[in-house]
Amino acid sequence: MSKTILRAGTLAFAAIAVLALSASAFEWPVDAGKIRYGFGSFRSGFLRGTEFGATEGFVRAADDGELTFVATGSSLPGGYPIPGGALMVVSHASDMMTIYEGLQRGSSSSYLKNVRAGDILGRTITATNGRGVSFYAFDARKRRFINPLILMPRISDDKPPAIRSAALSLEGQETVLGQTQPVRQGLYYLLLDAFDTSPAGAAGAPFELRVLLDGSERGRVVYDAAWADGGQSLLFGATGLVEDSFQTIDGRMRFGPFNLSSGRVILTVIASDYAGNKREQTYSVSVQ
Amino acid sequence: MHDGKGRRATLAALGVVVAILVYFFVFAEPLSAELSAVPRWRVDLDIGVTGKVAAETGLLAYAAGDRYGYFTPDGEVAFIAEAPVGAPISDSSYVALSAGKTEAVLLNSRSETITSFRASAPFYASGRLFSAEGDGTAVTSYDEQGDKVWSYSFPCQLGAFSAGDRLVVGGTVDGWLEGVDAEGRRVFSFAPSGSRLPVVLGVGVSRSGDWVAAVTGIDKQRLVVLGRGGSDYRVASHTYLESDFREPVRVLVMDDDHHVLYRRSDGIGVWAVDGSIDTVLPVKADTFDVALDDSKGIAYIVARRGRKSEIVAFRLPATLLGRIPLPDSSEFVRFSGSSAYIGGRTWLARFDFVED
Numbered sequence: 001m002s003k004t005i006l007r008a009g010t011l012a013f014a015a016i017a018v019l020a021l022s023a024s025a026f027e028w029p030v031d032a033g034k035i036r037y038g039f040g041s042f043r044s045g046f047l048r049g050t051e052f053g054a055t056e057g058f059v060r061a062a063d064d065g066e067l068t069f070v071a072t073g074s075s076l077p078g079g080y081p082i083p084g085g086a087l088m089v090v091s092h093a094s095d096m097m098t099i100y101e102g103l104q105r106g107s108s109s110s111y112l113k114n115v116r117a118g119d120i121l122g123r124t125i126t127a128t129n130g131r132g133v134s135f136y137a138f139d140a141r142k143r144r145f146i147n148p149l150i151l152m153p154r155i156s157d158d159k160p161p162a163i164r165s166a167a168l169s170l171e172g173q174e175t176v177l178g179q180t181q182p183v184r185q186g187l188y189y190l191l192l193d194a195f196d197t198s199p200a201g202a203a204g205a206p207f208e209l210r211v212l213l214d215g216s217e218r219g220r221v222v223y224d225a226a227w228a229d230g231g232q233s234l235l236f237g238a239t240g241l242v243e244d245s246f247q248t249i250d251g252r253m254r255f256g257p258f259n260l261s262s263g264r265v266i267l268t269v270i271a272s273d274y275a276g277n278k279r280e281q282t283y284s285v286s287v288q
Numbered sequence: 289m290h291d292g293k294g295r296r297a298t299l300a301a302l303g304v305v306v307a308i309l310v311y312f313f314v315f316a317e318p319l320s321a322e323l324s325a326v327p328r329w330r331v332d333l334d335i336g337v338t339g340k341v342a343a344e345t346g347l348l349a350y351a352a353g354d355r356y357g358y359f360t361p362d363g364e365v366a367f368i369a370e371a372p373v374g375a376p377i378s379d380s381s382y383v384a385l386s387a388g389k390t391e392a393v394l395l396n397s398r399s400e401t402i403t404s405f406r407a408s409a410p411f412y413a414s415g416r417l418f419s420a421e422g423d424g425t426a427v428t429s430y431d432e433q434g435d436k437v438w439s440y441s442f443p444c445q446l447g448a449f450s451a452g453d454r455l456v457v458g459g460t461v462d463g464w465l466e467g468v469d470a471e472g473r474r475v476f477s478f479a480p481s482g483s484r485l486p487v488v489l490g491v492g493v494s495r496s497g498d499w500v501a502a503v504t505g506i507d508k509q510r511l512v513v514l515g516r517g518g519s520d521y522r523v524a525s526h527t528y529l530e531s532d533f534r535e536p537v538r539v540l541v542m543d544d545d546h547h548v549l550y551r552r553s554d555g556i557g558v559w560a561v562d563g564s565i566d567t568v569l570p571v572k573a574d575t576f577d578v579a580l581d582d583s584k585g586i587a588y589i590v591a592r593r594g595r596k597s598e599i600v601a602f603r604l605p606a607t608l609l610g611r612i613p614l615p616d617s618s619e620f621v622r623f624s625g626s627s628a629y630i631g632g633r634t635w636l637a638r639f640d641f642v643e644d
């Protein structure tokens with residue numbers, strides 16, 4: 001079973017690596033220094049792209065391609081609201097699509113058909129409250145959103161992610177880790193509040209989270225891809241976790257369940273960002 | 289020589305006369321009664337509650353820009369309110385939104401609170417309450433009490449959306465159609481393909497949920513109609529189009545479960561679900577709505593193009609009966625039978641279509 005998961009994970013990574021190579025010409029559509037929330041950040045749900053903060057300027061095509069869809073206004077003809085009031089879609093070679101949301105109304109270059117990398121698609125909006133421009137990279141062949149960090153030019157980052165809190169949850173009762181309080185035996189979920197500070201200074205998602213119990217890896221997620229099947233939102237190429245089972249309503253990450261039997265358990269959480277910076281936190285839990 | 293020429297001219301003239309007589313007597317069609325629009329009332333709208341409307345009166349929803357409220361078919365205004373982003377509204381309820389918050393309040397048409405609920409971007413479609421979620425990739429359905437019934441995530445952003453009484457269809461910008469039933473289960477997933485670039489630009493679902501029509505693809509664009517066959521949906525008809533739209537395209541399946549209207553470059557296309565009708569109404573519109581008056585067999589289109597809008601009356605499939613240009617300030621138009629309610633931010637009026 002674990003071999004199968006490992007193979008699936010390796011294949012998923014290989015596929016995304018190939019995609020990253022083929023899409024290596026991609027450029028950030030807005031100044032990368034203005035990234036406010038990255039892939040996987042909690043924005044009333046799992047963010048499938050990158051959200052930029054307030055900035056004056058232009059939104060540019062990430063690569064050569066063809067503009068296939070432009071919608072502006074409050075809603076689509078059937079009433080469905082247009083996210084951010086503007087939606088633009090560019091189809092690229094190698095089955096990639098880039099999707100741009102929240103451009104300034106009336107600024108969309110809807111007259112364009114073929115676009116070159118760097119062509120202006122529209123103007124940014126100033127994110128006074130709510131959202132700024134959002135950008136998505138979509139693998140149209142596999143029908144998956146890819147973490148733009150994998151496809152785009154690297155962003156320098158020397159700050160490791162932070163682990164704000166960790167708690168064990170049993171039947172709705174939470175025990176915050178790091179306190180001396182013992183817990184009784186049982187099947188626990190680990191609820192993590194971990195974040196990586198974005199270039200614009202907001203608390204976004206890390207790139208990788210690992211959970212070890214007594215030195216043995218018991219949970220690992222890589223924020224590489226998100227997709228949907230049968231109406232369910234699924235996360236992480238190697239694992240395919242259901243979004244609602246991973247992300248809590250307040251945006252924490254759920255791991256487990258883990259069976260904790262009596263004795264002392266060493267629980268380690270490792271959070272990494274895409275640049276490779278790591279934060280490791282160890283908790284000693286007394287189980288009675 | 290002269291006699292021969294004269295005889296030919298006489299024969300030709302006779303031929304023309306005979307042809308005209310044959311046309312009038314053999315191919316005669318009764319003239320349709322003349323359709324005229326009779327004004328019934330006009331009211332100015334002020335913000336506030338009038339208190340004039342009896343509790344049991346059936347109310348109609350009104351929305352124009354940042355204003356919303358309810359009125360009766362007789363022109364009594366129940367209340368008019370204003371909010372920076374307006375309010376999603378139906379005949380039975382409306383949603384009060386707070387800027388930047390995901391908590392919304394559902395109220396009935398008497399402004400009594402039904403419940404508070406979490407919703408990113410609530411909206412009504414076919415009288416049903418939904419909310420757009422997940423960056424434009426998901427939809428949540430609520431019941432009349434504001435309780436969540438189901439949530440459904442689509443694989444990609446929606447470029448088209450339509451709801452019937454029991455079926456919701458989302459068309460994604462990567463070219464797939466997915467149908468969701470009243471319990472939130474996927475009932476079909478279909479990629480029309482057949483074009484160089486896949487995209488769904490417009491979709492319409494019949495109120496019955498038996499028919500789904502969509503305009504899809506780029507180079508070439510297609511109109512595809514799916515029909516329910518048992519538990520599945522299959523292609524019932526399709527045609528390639530001359531258009532090259534790269535923006536939302538209005539597509540409607542009329543309540544007669546037979547006619548499909550869709551935006552074309554040269555007007556509004558009229559298509560039958562089985563492909564037996566393929567014609568065009570010479571009405572250029574960026575977007576439009578349609579209402580069918582079964583009692584008269586007449587359909588009314590509200591066609592909008594830029595800031596201009598007009599009402600077009602026609603007999604199916606495509607016999608134009610008349611058109612009425614509307615004032616530029618007409619942001620609100622709805623039909624009930626042969627009555628049209630038209631309004632702007634500060635006014636509301638009714639007129640009835642009658643056949644003389």
